[in-house]
Amino acid sequence: MEILRVENVSKQFANHKALDNVSLSIPQGSIYGLLGPNGAGKTTLIRIINHITAPDSGQVFLDQHPLTADDVYSIGYLPEERGLYKKMRVGEQAIFFARLKGLSHSEASTRLHQWFAHFGIEDWWGKKVEELSKGMAQKVQFITTVLHRPRLLIFDEPFSGFDPINANLLKDEILRLRDEGATVIFSTHNMASVEEICDHITLINKAHNILSGSVADVRRKYSSQRYRIVYSGDASRLAEALLGKAVILDESADDPQARAATLRLDNGVAARDIIPVVNDCVDIRSFAEYAPSMNEIFIQAVNDNNLITSTDKNNEI
Amino acid sequence: MKSKIGIVIAREFKERVRKKSFIISTILMPVFMIAMMAVPSLMLMFSKGEKKEIAVVDNSGFIADKLVSSDEISYFVFDHDVDSARKMGDIYGILHIGDSILTNSSDIRLYANDAPSINVDEDISHQVSKIIENEKLKAYNIHDLDQILDEVKTEVSLRTFDNSDEGSSTSSLLSYIVGLIFSLLLYMFILLYGNMVMNSIIEEKTNRVLELMVSSIKPAQLMLGKIIGVGLVATVQILIWGVLIALASGLLIPALMPANVAADVAAINADPTAAISSNVDMVQALALFGNVGQIIHIFVIALLYLVGGFLFYAAIFVAIGAAVDNVQDASQFTGIAMFPIMAGLIISMSIANSPNSGLAFWTSMIPFTSPMVMMSRIAYNVPSWEVAVSLVVLFVSILAMIWMAAKVYRVGIFMYGKKPSLKEIVRWMKYK
Numbered sequence: 001m002e003i004l005r006v007e008n009v010s011k012q013f014a015n016h017k018a019l020d021n022v023s024l025s026i027p028q029g030s031i032y033g034l035l036g037p038n039g040a041g042k043t044t045l046i047r048i049i050n051h052i053t054a055p056d057s058g059q060v061f062l063d064q065h066p067l068t069a070d071d072v073y074s075i076g077y078l079p080e081e082r083g084l085y086k087k088m089r090v091g092e093q094a095i096f097f098a099r100l101k102g103l104s105h106s107e108a109s110t111r112l113h114q115w116f117a118h119f120g121i122e123d124w125w126g127k128k129v130e131e132l133s134k135g136m137a138q139k140v141q142f143i144t145t146v147l148h149r150p151r152l153l154i155f156d157e158p159f160s161g162f163d164p165i166n167a168n169l170l171k172d173e174i175l176r177l178r179d180e181g182a183t184v185i186f187s188t189h190n191m192a193s194v195e196e197i198c199d200h201i202t203l204i205n206k207a208h209n210i211l212s213g214s215v216a217d218v219r220r221k222y223s224s225q226r227y228r229i230v231y232s233g234d235a236s237r238l239a240e241a242l243l244g245k246a247v248i249l250d251e252s253a254d255d256p257q258a259r260a261a262t263l264r265l266d267n268g269v270a271a272r273d274i275i276p277v278v279n280d281c282v283d284i285r286s287f288a289e290y291a292p293s294m295n296e297i298f299i300q301a302v303n304d305n306n307l308i309t310s311t312d313k314n315n316e317i
Numbered sequence: 318m319k320s321k322i323g324i325v326i327a328r329e330f331k332e333r334v335r336k337k338s339f340i341i342s343t344i345l346m347p348v349f350m351i352a353m354m355a356v357p358s359l360m361l362m363f364s365k366g367e368k369k370e371i372a373v374v375d376n377s378g379f380i381a382d383k384l385v386s387s388d389e390i391s392y393f394v395f396d397h398d399v400d401s402a403r404k405m406g407d408i409y410g411i412l413h414i415g416d417s418i419l420t421n422s423s424d425i426r427l428y429a430n431d432a433p434s435i436n437v438d439e440d441i442s443h444q445v446s447k448i449i450e451n452e453k454l455k456a457y458n459i460h461d462l463d464q465i466l467d468e469v470k471t472e473v474s475l476r477t478f479d480n481s482d483e484g485s486s487t488s489s490l491l492s493y494i495v496g497l498i499f500s501l502l503l504y505m506f507i508l509l510y511g512n513m514v515m516n517s518i519i520e521e522k523t524n525r526v527l528e529l530m531v532s533s534i535k536p537a538q539l540m541l542g543k544i545i546g547v548g549l550v551a552t553v554q555i556l557i558w559g560v561l562i563a564l565a566s567g568l569l570i571p572a573l574m575p576a577n578v579a580a581d582v583a584a585i586n587a588d589p590t591a592a593i594s595s596n597v598d599m600v601q602a603l604a605l606f607g608n609v610g611q612i613i614h615i616f617v618i619a620l621l622y623l624v625g626g627f628l629f630y631a632a633i634f635v636a637i638g639a640a641v642d643n644v645q646d647a648s649q650f651t652g653i654a655m656f657p658i659m660a661g662l663i664i665s666m667s668i669a670n671s672p673n674s675g676l677a678f679w680t681s682m683i684p685f686t687s688p689m690v691m692m693s694r695i696a697y698n699v700p701s702w703e704v705a706v707s708l709v710v711l712f713v714s715i716l717a718m719i720w721m722a723a724k725v726y727r728v729g730i731f732m733y734g735k736k737p738s739l740k741e742i743v744r745w746m747k748y749k
Contacts, residue, residue: 083525100533
């Protein structure tokens with residue numbers, strides 16, 4: 001079941017198109033990664049969902065009804081451009097934000113003390129925000145974002161500014177929130193975190209949604225017809241033998257006794273057709289299906305997409 | 318929804334009132350004002366220390382012994398010629414009166430060793446003129462001349478009464494001062510608190526708190542909360558000052574007043590046309606400060622204009638704050654906002670001569686200048702309908718201003734990095 005749906009959203013700024021007819025559907029209870037290179041339009045999309053910017057066309061639905069301003073106030077939103085009032089004390093400020101989200105003073109105070117204890121930061125309560133480091137302030141912001149227990153959480157680049165230990169802590173908290181029933185959308189460049197916690201992703205490049213789906217489906221798509229061979233022998237003979245049957249995507253020859261090559265078989269060619277061909281010209285050490293990392297998928301998808309759009313442009317000329 | 322504005326107001330208010338600078342300025346301002354009033358008399362007291370000695374060489378023979386020494390200047394007769402007198406370097410100066418002074422009034426010279434002083438010049442010319450006048454009168458051989466002169470000596474004390482209103486007497490000097498103090502106060506307030514609103518908006522932009530805020534509250538509500546929060550701080554500050562002044566005037570002044578002045582004040586408060594014996598302006602000023610009813614009346618109108626003027630200009634400062642990224646960029650736009658404020662102040666200062674002129678009337682109707690100008694006219698018994706119309710115009714304009722500011726604010730707060738032109742800001746108002 002989907003909680004949020006974005007339908008054909010476009011947004012044009014003065015001299016560039018931030019989003020071009022983007023659609024996506026976010027399943028209830030998922031952790032949804034919004035990926036893409038810098039300037040792809042991720043933050044614009046998140047701002048449109050949060051009613052900070054209005055789309056030129058298209059619509060956003062929450063639970064099958066158009067998303068309203070009042071819905072937005074119940075979302076837990078951690079913006080990319082996030083800050084706190086510098087002169088205010090941490091505890092007081094956290095209570096202030098919690099009350100704006102509709103919690104009573106006492107309720108906010110109880111929950112905040114629980115969170116502060118959970119993160120082991122009780123002694124920050126009376127400090128002024130300007131005394132905190134950037135990472136410390138981020139923790140406080142994270143707490144204020146999730147404090148009112150929203151069903152839908154949106155984090156824009158939540159891991160930026162965190163050291164690996166705290167990034168891990170944050171990951172665990174995001175997983176815990178999901179287990180408690182919340183749906184989490186977050187944008188990131190941090191592909192390792194995507195692999196670890198996301199179950200669905202959308203890859204946005206140059207204002208377009210170029211890849212969408214569950215992480216398992218995406219990986220399957222990018223691993224089909226892909227194999228990795230480790231061998232010893234003549235690389236050029238192998239290349240010659242594979243001509244017309246497979247494309248060599250990647251080669252490494254650090255160790256001449258154990259060269260590696262990643263292949264993508266052409267359509268209609270099966271692994272069992274390839275193995276004898278390879279076996280004839282080199283000594284196979286191993287032959288296995290290749291599962292690319294999300295990082296590789298990201299780079300490949302973006303590069304393929306850029307190639308297509310640039311050839312489109314060339315064709316237009 | 319309303320309670321969200323309340324939360325923002327409470328934050329803005331608490332954060333500012335708790336600041337040391339607020340507490341210090343609230344206490345120091347009245348002290349500073351009292352000190353300002355006390356400075357002239359203090360300076361007089363200190364300057365009394367050095368007495369100016371003047372040797373008088375009187376060739377005419379009838380002036381030197383009639384010169385009266387004062388606390389400041391002492392005259393002594395010097396019986397030698399001028400040249401030897403002028404050798405004395407340790408006194409203030411030597412006054413040489415020629416023998417033809419009766420027929421030639423310029424036959425008098427002062428040789429000063431020290432820097433010339435206006436007080437000394439005035440004292441000498443005043444005294445010598447009087448002595449010569451008396452000497453000339455004596456030549457007519459009038460019987461009982463001294464007595465006659467004493468009896469004819471008169472100094473008129475003019476009091477002005479408002480013709481339409483039986484109850485009050487007005488002193489134009491007093492009205493001028495009261496009006497000036499009020500419009501200066503307003504000028505200060507608009508600048509001080511208008512800038513405070515603007516800076517708090519710029520601060521939110523530079524701190525990047527805004528995006529966090531607008532995911533919880535409508536921008537218009539946030540803006541109103543800020544204006545009202547800062548406005549409350551201003552109001553509290555005025556109220557504290559008002560209470561301090563009222564206490565001072567209600568308790569201190571009667572206690573410190575000399576008995577005959579106190580009697581006059583009581584008489585004038587009971588019946589404004591009562592005859593009085595001491596200095597008119599002073600008695601009227603004291604009567605005004607002792608008259609709590611009138612103080613409250615002026616205070617209420619002043620408060621309305623303070624609030625109105627603040628809201629009107631706060632909306633303008635909000636729009637400026639939302640349109641720019643930092644305080645430096647803001648200065649160009651604040652200059653535009655400052656212009657009508659300054660104009661209002663200058664007009665209100667020049668209004669004393671004709672408080673009911675066309676200029677005064679129209680500038681106290683136009684909301685850009687009306688708070689300042691009307692403040693300075695209040696003390697001149699402006700017709701109530703004028704005050705009412707001016708207030709209505711002001712508060713309706715405030716609504717329009719705030720509506721426009723909200724438009725600019727909504728668009729402006731997420732425009733980082735680029736300083737917009739005035740034309741672009743106007744275009745933002747048309748955005749939906």
